[in-house]
Amino acid sequence: MKRNVCIVVAAATALAVSVGCDPGDEPAPEEIDEQFSSEYEEFRLTAIAGPFEHPWAVQPLGEDRWLVTERPGRLVLVEDGGDQIREIDGLPEVRADGQGGMLDVAVHPEFDEQPWVYLTYSKPEDGGETATALSRGRLQGEALEDVEELFVQNNSFSSGTHYGSRIAWNEDGQLLMSIGDRGDPLQAQQLDDHTGTILRLEADGSVPEDNPFVDDDEALDEIYAYGLRNVQGMVVDPDIGQIWVTDHGPRGGDEINLIEAGENYGWPLVTLGLDYGTEEMPDYAEGRRMEGVVEPVHEFLPTHAPSGLALVGGEQFGAWQGNLLAGGLRAQRIRRVVIDEYDGDYEVFHEEELLLQQIGRIRDVAEGPDGSLYVVNDAENGQLFRIGAP
Amino acid sequence: MKRNVCIVVAAATALAVSVGCDPGDEPAPEEIDEQFSSEYEEFRLTAIAGPFEHPWAVQPLGEDRWLVTERPGRLVLVEDGGDQIREIDGLPEVRADGQGGMLDVAVHPEFDEQPWVYLTYSKPEDGGETATALSRGRLQGEALEDVEELFVQNNSFSSGTHYGSRIAWNEDGQLLMSIGDRGDPLQAQQLDDHTGTILRLEADGSVPEDNPFVDDDEALDEIYAYGLRNVQGMVVDPDIGQIWVTDHGPRGGDEINLIEAGENYGWPLVTLGLDYGTEEMPDYAEGRRMEGVVEPVHEFLPTHAPSGLALVGGEQFGAWQGNLLAGGLRAQRIRRVVIDEYDGDYEVFHEEELLLQQIGRIRDVAEGPDGSLYVVNDAENGQLFRIGAP
Numbered sequence: 001m002k003r004n005v006c007i008v009v010a011a012a013t014a015l016a017v018s019v020g021c022d023p024g025d026e027p028a029p030e031e032i033d034e035q036f037s038s039e040y041e042e043f044r045l046t047a048i049a050g051p052f053e054h055p056w057a058v059q060p061l062g063e064d065r066w067l068v069t070e071r072p073g074r075l076v077l078v079e080d081g082g083d084q085i086r087e088i089d090g091l092p093e094v095r096a097d098g099q100g101g102m103l104d105v106a107v108h109p110e111f112d113e114q115p116w117v118y119l120t121y122s123k124p125e126d127g128g129e130t131a132t133a134l135s136r137g138r139l140q141g142e143a144l145e146d147v148e149e150l151f152v153q154n155n156s157f158s159s160g161t162h163y164g165s166r167i168a169w170n171e172d173g174q175l176l177m178s179i180g181d182r183g184d185p186l187q188a189q190q191l192d193d194h195t196g197t198i199l200r201l202e203a204d205g206s207v208p209e210d211n212p213f214v215d216d217d218e219a220l221d222e223i224y225a226y227g228l229r230n231v232q233g234m235v236v237d238p239d240i241g242q243i244w245v246t247d248h249g250p251r252g253g254d255e256i257n258l259i260e261a262g263e264n265y266g267w268p269l270v271t272l273g274l275d276y277g278t279e280e281m282p283d284y285a286e287g288r289r290m291e292g293v294v295e296p297v298h299e300f301l302p303t304h305a306p307s308g309l310a311l312v313g314g315e316q317f318g319a320w321q322g323n324l325l326a327g328g329l330r331a332q333r334i335r336r337v338v339i340d341e342y343d344g345d346y347e348v349f350h351e352e353e354l355l356l357q358q359i360g361r362i363r364d365v366a367e368g369p370d371g372s373l374y375v376v377n378d379a380e381n382g383q384l385f386r387i388g389a390p
Numbered sequence: 391m392k393r394n395v396c397i398v399v400a401a402a403t404a405l406a407v408s409v410g411c412d413p414g415d416e417p418a419p420e421e422i423d424e425q426f427s428s429e430y431e432e433f434r435l436t437a438i439a440g441p442f443e444h445p446w447a448v449q450p451l452g453e454d455r456w457l458v459t460e461r462p463g464r465l466v467l468v469e470d471g472g473d474q475i476r477e478i479d480g481l482p483e484v485r486a487d488g489q490g491g492m493l494d495v496a497v498h499p500e501f502d503e504q505p506w507v508y509l510t511y512s513k514p515e516d517g518g519e520t521a522t523a524l525s526r527g528r529l530q531g532e533a534l535e536d537v538e539e540l541f542v543q544n545n546s547f548s549s550g551t552h553y554g555s556r557i558a559w560n561e562d563g564q565l566l567m568s569i570g571d572r573g574d575p576l577q578a579q580q581l582d583d584h585t586g587t588i589l590r591l592e593a594d595g596s597v598p599e600d601n602p603f604v605d606d607d608e609a610l611d612e613i614y615a616y617g618l619r620n621v622q623g624m625v626v627d628p629d630i631g632q633i634w635v636t637d638h639g640p641r642g643g644d645e646i647n648l649i650e651a652g653e654n655y656g657w658p659l660v661t662l663g664l665d666y667g668t669e670e671m672p673d674y675a676e677g678r679r680m681e682g683v684v685e686p687v688h689e690f691l692p693t694h695a696p697s698g699l700a701l702v703g704g705e706q707f708g709a710w711q712g713n714l715l716a717g718g719l720r721a722q723r724i725r726r727v728v729i730d731e732y733d734g735d736y737e738v739f740h741e742e743e744l745l746l747q748q749i750g751r752i753r754d755v756a757e758g759p760d761g762s763l764y765v766v767n768d769a770e771n772g773q774l775f776r777i778g779a780p
Contacts, residue, residue, distance in 0.1 A: 039641065039669070040669050251429065251740070252739070252740040252741070272739065272740075274739070274740055279429070279430050279709060279728075279740070287732075288732055288737070289733075301738065301740065301741035302725065302740075302741040302742050302743045303741075303742070319669060335692065338669075342677075342678055343679075347678070348691065349642070349662065349664070350641070350642040350662075350664055350669070350691065350692075351642070351691035351692040351693075352692050352693070353692050356747075357746075357747070
């Protein structure tokens with residue numbers, strides 16, 4: 001499985017190319033290096049590495065190194081500004097099926113001293129089923145070592161949908177991880193099932209003593225919040241610890257939620273989403289609001305199909321500081337979302353579309369240490385892009 | 391000024407053509423005849439007539455006749471499925487400047503018996519200023535006869551912006567008309583000034599006795615509602631008389647409002663819009679909500695730049711019945727908006743994008759008697775399009 005190849009993708013002198021915009025028209029893995037204007041910032045979009053087979057996540061390791069997962073089951077290390085791509089050995093076994101496979105990648109908050117790489121993926125279980133799982137291993141050269149499985153959800157499914165699996169770190173160095181509903185919506189309301197939740201774990205996989213349900217014998221200790229459908233975007237504000245997620249709903253039910261300990265986000269009883277066939281509220285839904293269910297801070301309309309989520313923290317794009325950047329699959333764009341407090345609640349003040357139909361389906365968005373933003377697109381021949389200085 | 395030409399535009403066998411999608415890339419006036427899929431309906435987009443110079447409005451007169459205004463100052467009659475285009479004589483004088491010129495066109499609700507054509511336009515006033523005005527004339531052959539000026543706003547402006555001027559008929563056969571703020575936002579709060587309002591008039595231009603401010607000596611009798619910035623989309627539900635408008639806000643402040651007699655819609659004191667330069671709330675704005683100000687039913691995000699508005703009433707697109715179709719200028723798309731009652735209030739349940747970047751800036755959307763939809767795009771070489779059966 002080793003792919004000892006170095007692919008030169010982006011020459012410094014690469015010319016801008018025009019990219020087709022038909023929704024079904026995936027851009028070729030070409031040398032994209034193009035300048036864009038937006039409402040308050042200019043930026044340059046540069047393809048820095050590829051092709052990747054359905055890349056799912058990008059984790060910057062510095063200004064010039066990135067880890068990228070490929071959904072069929074690979075983790076690759078991109079170096080030298082994109083010129084070197086090396087496949088990493090020693091990964092846990094994955095069953096790639098439908099939306100499942102090798103999914104998110106994150107590194108320990110003190111990666112320089114503790115070079116742990118965390119991976120989420122669809123783990124093979126009995127009877128052809130899969131469960132969303134979390135493992136970590138130390139990155140040593142081109143391999144993971146001391147690999148240990150930290151968590152496997154307590155239920156497995158034959159469906160190939162809604163794995164969730166996004167990872168984020170909170171300000172206390174604890175790991176947050178999402179698990180989707182695996183196509184079994186009502187399970188998201190069951191506290192004895194990890195499906196449809198956000199989990200909180202210590203960096204070694206143990207359960208924090210103050211997790212909200214540790215004293216509830218009928219609930220699983222790892223659960224931090226529940227009632228979610230398929231959270232593929234999660235980011236923590238490093239200053240104040242707020243946990244922002246994007247939950248990928250059924251048609252029109254895409255949400256931004258602010259996650260708080262022990263809360264129920266309502267899926268599938270409460271949703272704005274519509275049945276794909278009838279344009280009615282789905283059968284299992286009971287309304288748009290419900291006592292005891294936290295309302296979303298925002299509902300994306302039209303349908304966005306949110307994937308990875310970043311929070312702009314750096315100085316490079318000063319006008320975007322504090323904004324969320326929500327990747328969109330079906331929508332083929334990034335939505336910049338300006339959220340602020342008003343009358344004691346968080347509300348969306350503004351949204352802007354970035355990269356509309358420029359690079360196809362957006363799968364992940366992440367900020368690098370220099371304030372540049374990194375994006376992977378969901379395609380057979382996906383690429384790693386930088387949104388950087390113009 | 392007569393343009394005695396017949397232009398054959400759409401051959402029945404016209405082939406689909408691909409249209410550029412760069413936001414700055416206006417489609418050529420070509421033979422567009424292309425099938426589209428959307429969430430719940432299939433449809434065919436056909437260019438039926440053109441080119442038109444910045445067409446502003448389309449008024450279907452039957453299944454095979456349309457009136458179209460061209461902003462520089464023309465009204466044209468399109469017949470024979472688009473093969474015949476005749477310029478209409480006898481129009482009121484117009485000063486075309488910036489966003490102003492010949493603007494909306496509508497016909498009397500009983501047009502077959504009373505062939506009055508109503509036009510809104512920027513009327514030349516002293517000192518190079520203009521005022522939004524309303525005239526009507528009887529359509530006789532290729533001319534308007536018995537032309538009479540029914541209304542001129544009581545203030546004139548040198549700016550070339552925010553004329554409003556959309557016309558709609560209510561269920562009592564009264565005429566509603568919007569007037570924009572002409573770039574002087576605070577005037578929209580002044581009831582002694584027609585700027586920033588919706589007016590209600592009888593079909594002959596007289597003021598209905600029960601208009602909300604007729605007993606207020608300090609308010610103008612024509613005003614029906616106020617506190618609006620630039621309503622370019624207005625439609626009345628023929629069954630229940632609800633007046634839906636789209637108000638074109640500053641960046642991010644585009645609204646859908648349900649207009650009720652005597653109400654204040656808040657502009658410019660209350661807006662979600664942002665200053666184009668600073669991304670802050672504009673100086674004159676005081677907040678997002680205010681006592682005594684009606685909240686919008688919906689705020690379009692990202693920025694839509696709404697123009698013409700239609701309400702789907704016919705059977706042809708059954709899945710869209712009761713939905714609003716809001717044309718967008720900058721957004722270069724139509725947003726299909728599903729509004730329904732929930733907990734006693736109107737809320738948006740769903741939105742869908744149609745014709746995203748397919749025909750450039752959308753200026754008007756109207757439903758024809760057969761349930762087909764008609765669209766004009768804002769371009770030097772604009773066209774009249776039909777959204778019809780696939």
